Amino acid sequence: MESIHELKQEVLEANLALVTNKLVISTWGNVSGYDPESGIFVIKASGVPYSALREEHMVAVELSGKIIDTKYRPSSDTNTHRIIYSHFSEKGIRGIVHTHSQYASIWAQLGRALPCFGTTHADYFDGEIPCTEELTDDEILEGYEKYTGISIINAMRDKDPLRVPAAFVIHHGPFAWGETPEKGVMNSVVLEYICKMAIMMNIVDPNIRPLREAILRKHQDRKYGVNAYYGQISKSNQPIKSDKQDKE
Numbered sequence: 001m002e003s004i005h006e007l008k009q010e011v012l013e014a015n016l017a018l019v020t021n022k023l024v025i026s027t028w029g030n031v032s033g034y035d036p037e038s039g040i041f042v043i044k045a046s047g048v049p050y051s052a053l054r055e056e057h058m059v060a061v062e063l064s065g066k067i068i069d070t071k072y073r074p075s076s077d078t079n080t081h082r083i084i085y086s087h088f089s090e091k092g093i094r095g096i097v098h099t100h101s102q103y104a105s106i107w108a109q110l111g112r113a114l115p116c117f118g119t120t121h122a123d124y125f126d127g128e129i130p131c132t133e134e135l136t137d138d139e140i141l142e143g144y145e146k147y148t149g150i151s152i153i154n155a156m157r158d159k160d161p162l163r164v165p166a167a168f169v170i171h172h173g174p175f176a177w178g179e180t181p182e183k184g185v186m187n188s189v190v191l192e193y194i195c196k197m198a199i200m201m202n203i204v205d206p207n208i209r210p211l212r213e214a215i216l217r218k219h220q221d222r223k224y225g226v227n228a229y230y231g232q233i234s235k236s237n238q239p240i241k242s243d244k245q246d247k248e
């Protein structure tokens with residue numbers, strides 16, 4: 001089991017990586033990391049600028065919602081993260097990232113799923129990236145962040161969160177996730193990149209067609225399938241599935 005100190009350091013570094021990857025400004029955005037053995041997740045404190053962010057601003061919260069560290073209030077989006085972990089931690093999701101990165105937020109504000117238009121998308125996301133339905137007025141009043149989380153779970157109902165590690169929250173912005181907070185950040189970076197490409201392509205040709213299914217399958221299977229051959233062979237003779245390698 002990871003110590004709470006190690007988890008806080010990991011989540012701190014992932015939050016700071018949002019700045020270096022130009023996905024956030026001001027206090028926007030948040031990253032959390034989950035430890036399945038203790039059932040605790042750590043999330044950025046609310047309203048703290050990234051330039052001042054320290055380990056003490058990483059707030060530990062139980063999956064039940066009970067806040068363990070009370071010195072700082074956790075992100076206002078904590079309940080959304082909590083709902084996502086409640087449903088996806090069994091699948092191996094250990095990190096969640098929310099940003100208002102510009103192009104992914106434009107796509108979210110359009111209220112549309114993002115079709116897979118090319119192989120950059122296909123290398124990281126198995127097909128369409130869904131968008132949530134609108135919340136009802138009652139849901140917004142009763143539990144805005146909780147129902148936002150539920151709307152993400154509903155949008156993902158027929159998808160594997162490991163293979164489609166992101167969703168758009170309508171009128172708002174993207175949530176992405178991964179097997180670690182760092183991988184969640186990488187998926188957010190790629191999401192921003194492919195949203196920018198999609199928006200540019202739609203300007204040039206609004207009738208552009210999605211990628212052929214056979215190419216999507218090929219790119220997913222060579223990276224994640226049983227006979228995956230993308231990347232280098234590790235000592236255990238398994239391909240090293242690092243997101244840090246250059247694309248081919």
Ligand SMILES: [Zn+2]
Nearest residue numbers: 099100172173
């Ligand atoms: Zn937001």
